[in-house]
Every structure is written in C-alpha cells, then in structure tokens.
Amino acid sequence: MAHLLGGEKLRLEYPTRLVFDGVTVGLNEGDRVGVVGRNGDGKSTLLRLLAGRTEPDAGRVTRRRGVRLGMLDQADAVDPTLTVAQAVVGGIEEHVWAGDAQARDVIAGLLGDVPWDAEVGTLSGGQRRRVGLAALLVGDHDVIFLDEPTNHLDVEGIAWLAGHLKKRWAADAGGLVVVTHDRWFLDEVCTMTWEVHDRVIEPFEGGYAAYILQRVERDRMAAASESKRQNLMRKELAWLRRGAPARTSKPRFRIDAANQLIENEPPVRNPVELKQMATARLGKDVVDLLDASVSYDGRTVLRDIEWRIAPGERTGILGVNGAGKSTLLGLVTGAVAPTSGRVKRGTTVRIASLTQELAELKDVQNDRVSAIVARQKSSYTVGSGGSAAELTPGQLLERLGFTSAQLSTAVKDLSGGQKRRLQLLLILLDEPNVLILDEPTNDLDTDMLAAIEDLLDSWPGTLLVVSHDRYLIERVTDQQYAVVDAHLRHLPGGVDQYLAERAKVTDAAPLAAAASAPAAVASGLTGADRRNAEKELSAIDRKLAKTQNEIAVAHERLAEHDQSDYAGVGRLSQELQDKEASVADLETRWLELSELLEV
Known part of the structure; x- marks a missing residue:
C-alpha cells in the first residue's frame, strides 16, 4: 500500500514531562x-504532530507530495460571525454543492436540526461542534485526523459518522486517524489501533475488540505486576466475546485464542444474585410511573408513561436530543412532577444521580481528595456472594486510577476525568439503591471506562443509564428503552432496533437540511401536482385523527387486560406500538407535504 505520511524518531518534551521519545509511526x-x-x-498531541500543527523537538514528520490533510481538533472553533452555510460550504454556489452527493450526505447527517442561515455564534456548543465537523467532511481530503469527533453526537449521529467514514474512500484509499473513547465507534470503523503509553506508541491489528484480545495476550506474558490490569482486561474480553455477536464475527478477531483466554472467566454479572441482593435492600417496590404525562407551555413532552421499575433492573434510555429523556429521569427522581397520572416510590428507595454538572464536588473544591474520602464510610463491599470483598475508599480510588500523589491534590486541581471518578466514588460510598447515570463517559478514557464498568458490575441496585455511548449502554445494562414521540417504548432488539426504526423515519422524511437550505428543496408545486398534494394532505389529516382514536382505545384495552396474561399483554403492546409508529410516519409525511405546499 502507498505511504501517505509518517513520523520518524519523534521526540517531544514539555517543561514538566517527556511526552514522546524516539517514536516512529506510519500511515498508509x-x-x-x-x-x-x-x-x-x-x-x-500525536494527532497534532502528524498533522503539522505541533513541531517535534527531534525527529521529523514526512508526507507524500500532494497529500491533502484535514483535521478537527478539540480546540478548533468556527468563526461565530459566519452563518452555518458560510462555515460549511463557504462561497460555493448552492447549485454546485447541492449537486455533490457527499456534501448533501454530510449536511443531512450532521445539520438536520441546525438553521442553515443562523449565525454560528447563536448556536449551542454541540451544534457549533457539528458545524465544524461538517465543514471538514464536505472537503476533499486524503487523510483526516479527528480528535473526539463523537462528542456532542447522539447514538444516531455516531452511527451516521461511522457509516460515512467507512464508505468515504475505497478500501485501499485514504487514511483516517481518530482519537475517541467511544469503543463501539473504534470497533466499527478502525482496522488498526495505536495505544499511546509510557512515551511510546504500540500498534495493534484490528479495532477495539481485537486490540483487547492482543492486549490480554501481551499482559498474560508480562510480569506479575501487570496481573491486576490483566484481570480487568480479561473481564472486558469475556464480555466482548459473549455479549455482542456482531463484534465476534469479524475475521480478524481470533476466536479460538479468545475462547482459550476466557474459558475460566465467569460472566461479568450474576443477574440472579444481584437481583436477590437488590430486592433485599429495596423490597419489591422501587418506582412506578403510572399513566404519567408531562406538559410544558401546552406542549406534551411525555404522554401516558407506564413504567414499573424493578429492583435490580439495569436499563438504558435512548432518544434524540430533546426527546424527553431528562424529563423522564426527573419523574423518577421527583425533580419533575407529572401533569397527569402519578408516580409511586417505595419507602426504602434512595436515589442518586451522576450528573454532568459534578454537583457533588461544588462545596469541596478546595479540599484534598484524601480529606474528602476520610469523611466517608471506612469500607465498601465489591462483588457478591463468595467473591465479595471489602475495600477501603483509598483502595477504591486506586481501582479508579488515582495515584498516591493525587490523594493530596485539591479537587479544583483535578482533571475532568479525575473529578468524574471522584464524583462516582462519593455517590457509591453514600450507598444509594437506585443509581442514575447521565452521560457518565465524559472526560474518561477507555481504561477508566472499563474500570467503572467493572465496579458497576458488582453494584446490587437498580441502574438507569442515559448515554450516547452505545458500548457503555450495551455493556452495563440488560435492556433498553427509547423515548419516541413522547412515549416510552421497550426495545427488545436493543440499540440496533432503535437505529433501524429511526432510519425508517429519516428515510421517509425529506432531506434533513431541506427546511433551511433552499437549494435542497423542490421549487414549489403547481397544477395537478399541487392538487394531488393537497388531497394527500387532507387524507393524512383524516388518517391521523382515526389512528389517534384507535391508540386511545388500545391504551384502555391494555390497562383493562389481565396483566398476568403475558402473551395477551405482549400482543396488545405490539398493536399499540404499530399504531404509534404509523402516526409517526403520517406526521412526517404531513410535514413534508406542508413544506412543499408552502414554497
């Protein structure tokens, strides 16, 4: 394969530390x-060196003549005075970029909810980040460097980005180097993995699953001092092999070697034992949402939610931004009161939330980590049954990646990831029996995510997780729900089912950017076409009214049905879901026709 670029004997040193020493890498x-x-x-830093944004102290970076590079750095910012259109396509005429399939795909995939003529400075941080990513991807580059591109993308957006990068170049063309903590994305997109550690870069063949296998093999052959790290990675490998068939089917994942490594490794969780412990701590009643609805300013955010949360339940919540996931969690915690219906909580329920705001650390910013931990309980039980072990808070901190030196560090001087881990530790030491995790992967690297997941595996309580990190959702929860069209829908098929259903909605809708990018919209309807569209719109109005009445009747039938008749309840639930899906399709088509008739 032709060489694109590389670094030879790279050395980079900052005043306080040596980052790289004699590193050589190449990209083909x-x-x-x-x-x-x-x-x-x-x-x-490695990405910036290879992209030419940082000069090495020694060694050199070489690039093949004519290679076109593009990079999205975490620090990159789009000029706030530009419009979205100017930032993404510059001064290119609309008929030119609208005729480019790649540009249309990028704009539809990333900017469907972003006003095309809005100034970048008026957008949210997440939207600005997506504008920057779109501006990069519409360009024609031989090599693309991406630093945490999945930040601010939901599950759908991450899946779209993975699909785009997989088909962007031919199999033997182009080059991609991506830094991300999203392990599903790494496994889906990457054919090689570079592990940066101890001032070197160690290459591995394959994506994240193959990397974990090779790392376990490496650690098994290493000195005994690596045993703790090895055991954690073995547990990660066991889940990869047992829990996700799509990952294990890849040819480069050496199945026989993996099976041999994990033959004596127990499942990551013992669900029966954990449920028994959770029931003992919680009783049979946790939180029941009974026909709960929430409306704000006349807009219904959640409608007729029926959710009986069980002791030991481990549930992931999916949904697009603004769907109502935070409102749903607010009903569970009591922060949001239902507009109608009711919420019933067990008398022994103690709910804790790992929020994105690090609220637990606000009052202890000047305290040292050791002083904060000393005020907590003296021990914490990890594991269950015969494998249960008592750990001190200091041992837990070590397990979560804190060094002895960091124990004397003030909270305000910790990194974002260290604060996140300390926040989780303080919550667990408080011994809640219902734990809510709201985007818990922020600021954490893949090793720390594995350590936290290992800790959660032995946590005997009810766990609710909202995250755009697909790997985390599949790893720590046993079932998934989605907030769709103000309803809570169970997803027996998990994240794959959710993405498939969302894809149907997206495919039925017009180009995502059509409402804001004039060139992507038809130039209006006249004559017979307009009359036909008006007739179809009128018919949809009638169908919507009829279907919504049928949904109301279906809700009544489901509520009155014998709940012990699981087959009957399942059949009625499926009928209800089908009708709700039909309403979503009709509403999408109604909006599409309305836009065409208004042009």
Missing part, C-alpha cells in the same frame, strides 16, 4: 487507525 493508503490510551499520555 487504506489505514483506519484508532488511538487509545490514558488521558494525558499524548493522544491529541
């Missing part, structure tokens, strides 16, 4: 490289 046509490693070890 067709390489799709994922970069992993602990926070602070130099992943982002």
Whole structure:
C-alpha cells in the first residue's frame, strides 16, 4: 500500500514531562487507525504532530507530495460571525454543492436540526461542534485526523459518522486517524489501533475488540505486576466475546485464542444474585410511573408513561436530543412532577444521580481528595456472594486510577476525568439503591471506562443509564428503552432496533437540511401536482385523527387486560406500538407535504 505520511524518531518534551521519545509511526493508503490510551499520555498531541500543527523537538514528520490533510481538533472553533452555510460550504454556489452527493450526505447527517442561515455564534456548543465537523467532511481530503469527533453526537449521529467514514474512500484509499473513547465507534470503523503509553506508541491489528484480545495476550506474558490490569482486561474480553455477536464475527478477531483466554472467566454479572441482593435492600417496590404525562407551555413532552421499575433492573434510555429523556429521569427522581397520572416510590428507595454538572464536588473544591474520602464510610463491599470483598475508599480510588500523589491534590486541581471518578466514588460510598447515570463517559478514557464498568458490575441496585455511548449502554445494562414521540417504548432488539426504526423515519422524511437550505428543496408545486398534494394532505389529516382514536382505545384495552396474561399483554403492546409508529410516519409525511405546499 502507498505511504501517505509518517513520523520518524519523534521526540517531544514539555517543561514538566517527556511526552514522546524516539517514536516512529506510519500511515498508509487504506489505514483506519484508532488511538487509545490514558488521558494525558499524548493522544491529541500525536494527532497534532502528524498533522503539522505541533513541531517535534527531534525527529521529523514526512508526507507524500500532494497529500491533502484535514483535521478537527478539540480546540478548533468556527468563526461565530459566519452563518452555518458560510462555515460549511463557504462561497460555493448552492447549485454546485447541492449537486455533490457527499456534501448533501454530510449536511443531512450532521445539520438536520441546525438553521442553515443562523449565525454560528447563536448556536449551542454541540451544534457549533457539528458545524465544524461538517465543514471538514464536505472537503476533499486524503487523510483526516479527528480528535473526539463523537462528542456532542447522539447514538444516531455516531452511527451516521461511522457509516460515512467507512464508505468515504475505497478500501485501499485514504487514511483516517481518530482519537475517541467511544469503543463501539473504534470497533466499527478502525482496522488498526495505536495505544499511546509510557512515551511510546504500540500498534495493534484490528479495532477495539481485537486490540483487547492482543492486549490480554501481551499482559498474560508480562510480569506479575501487570496481573491486576490483566484481570480487568480479561473481564472486558469475556464480555466482548459473549455479549455482542456482531463484534465476534469479524475475521480478524481470533476466536479460538479468545475462547482459550476466557474459558475460566465467569460472566461479568450474576443477574440472579444481584437481583436477590437488590430486592433485599429495596423490597419489591422501587418506582412506578403510572399513566404519567408531562406538559410544558401546552406542549406534551411525555404522554401516558407506564413504567414499573424493578429492583435490580439495569436499563438504558435512548432518544434524540430533546426527546424527553431528562424529563423522564426527573419523574423518577421527583425533580419533575407529572401533569397527569402519578408516580409511586417505595419507602426504602434512595436515589442518586451522576450528573454532568459534578454537583457533588461544588462545596469541596478546595479540599484534598484524601480529606474528602476520610469523611466517608471506612469500607465498601465489591462483588457478591463468595467473591465479595471489602475495600477501603483509598483502595477504591486506586481501582479508579488515582495515584498516591493525587490523594493530596485539591479537587479544583483535578482533571475532568479525575473529578468524574471522584464524583462516582462519593455517590457509591453514600450507598444509594437506585443509581442514575447521565452521560457518565465524559472526560474518561477507555481504561477508566472499563474500570467503572467493572465496579458497576458488582453494584446490587437498580441502574438507569442515559448515554450516547452505545458500548457503555450495551455493556452495563440488560435492556433498553427509547423515548419516541413522547412515549416510552421497550426495545427488545436493543440499540440496533432503535437505529433501524429511526432510519425508517429519516428515510421517509425529506432531506434533513431541506427546511433551511433552499437549494435542497423542490421549487414549489403547481397544477395537478399541487392538487394531488393537497388531497394527500387532507387524507393524512383524516388518517391521523382515526389512528389517534384507535391508540386511545388500545391504551384502555391494555390497562383493562389481565396483566398476568403475558402473551395477551405482549400482543396488545405490539398493536399499540404499530399504531404509534404509523402516526409517526403520517406526521412526517404531513410535514413534508406542508413544506412543499408552502414554497
């Protein structure tokens, strides 16, 4: 394969530490490289060196003549005075970029909810980040460097980005180097993995699953001092092999070797034992949402939610931004009162939330980590049954990646990832029996995510997780729900089912950017076409009214049906879901026709 670029004997030193020493790496046509490693070890620095944004102290970076590079850095910002259109396509005429399939795909995939003529400065942080990513991807580059591109993308957006990068170049063309903590994305997109650690770069064949296998093999052959790390990675490998068939089917994942490594490794969780412990701590009643609805300013956010949360339940919540996930969690915690219906909580329920705001640390910013931990309980039980072990808070901190030196550090001086881990530790030491995690992967590298997941595996309570991190959702929860059209829908098929259903809605809708990008919209309807559209719109109005009446009747039938008749309840639930899906399709078509008739 033809060489694109590379670094030879790279050395980079900052006043307080040596980042790289004698590192040599190369990128060839067709390489799709994922970069992993602990926070602070130099992943982002490596990208900047290879892209030419940072000069090495020694060594050199070479590029093939004519290679076109594109990079999205975490620090990159779009000019706030530009409109979205100017930032993404510049001064290119509308008929030119609208005729480019790649540009249309990028705009539809990333900017469907972003006003095309809005100034970038008026957008949210997440929207600005997506504008920057779109501006990069509409360009024609031979090599693309991406630093945490999945931040601010939901599950759908991440799936779209993975699909786009997989088909952007031919199999033996182009080059991609991406830093991300999203392990599903690494496995889906990357054919190679570079682990940055201890001032070196160690290459591995394959994506995240293959990397974990090779790392376990490496650690097994290493000294005994690596045993703790090895055991954690073995547990991660066991889940990868047992829990996700799509990952294990890849040819480069050496199945026989993996099976041999995990033959004596128990399942990551013992669900029966954990449920028994959870019931003992919680009783049979946790939180029941009974026909609960929530409306704000006349807009219904949640409608007729029926959710009986069980002791030991481990549930992931999916949904697009603004769907109502936070409102749903607010009903569970009591922060949101239902407009109609009711919420019933068990008398022994103690709910704790791992929020994105780090609220637990606000009053202890100047305290040292050791002082905060000393005020907590003296021990914490990890594991269950015969494998249960008592750990001190200090041992738990070590398990979560804190060094002895960091124990004397003030909270305000910790990194974002360290604060996140300390926040989780303080919550667990408070011993809640219902734990809510709201985007818990922020600021954490893949090793720390594995350590936290390992800790959660032995936590005997009810766990509710809202996250755009597909790997985390599949790893720590046993079932998934989605908030769709103000309703809570069970997803027996998990994240794959959710994405498939969302894809149907997206395919039925007009181009996502049509409402704001004039060139992507038809130029109006006249004559017979307009009359036909008006007739179809009128018919849809009638169908919507009829179907919504049928949904109301279906809700009544379901409520009156014998709940012990699982087959009957399942059949009625499926009928209800089908009708709700039909309403979603009709509403999408209604909006599409309305836009055409208004042009």
